[in-house]
Amino acid sequence: MTAPPWRTLLAVYAPAALFSVSQGAVLPVLALSARSLGASVATAAGVVALLGIGQVAGALPTGAVVARVRERRAMLAAVLLTGAALP
Numbered sequence: 001m002t003a004p005p006w007r008t009l010l011a012v013y014a015p016a017a018l019f020s021v022s023q024g025a026v027l028p029v030l031a032l033s034a035r036s037l038g039a040s041v042a043t044a045a046g047v048v049a050l051l052g053i054g055q056v057a058g059a060l061p062t063g064a065v066v067a068r069v070r071e072r073r074a075m076l077a078a079v080l081l082t083g084a085a086l087p
Helices: 005-036 041-069 071-085
Strands: none
Touching: 005 041, 041 071
């Protein structure tokens, strides 16, 4: 018995959508925090850009890890690491 298509789509897109929305909410705060710490506008923009560059640089190694440890474990590890990284 297979899962209904809507359930599969929800399982695939809901975590990605939640992460994207939360990241979109954090980016302006990140730039404003850099500015309040004395960074110039260019430096604050660079800090925000580094987040995107890090995502692009980490995409291929992350794909290899997901292929090795399976999707469910990789998602759990990502949530735990993200939670541990937040102050």
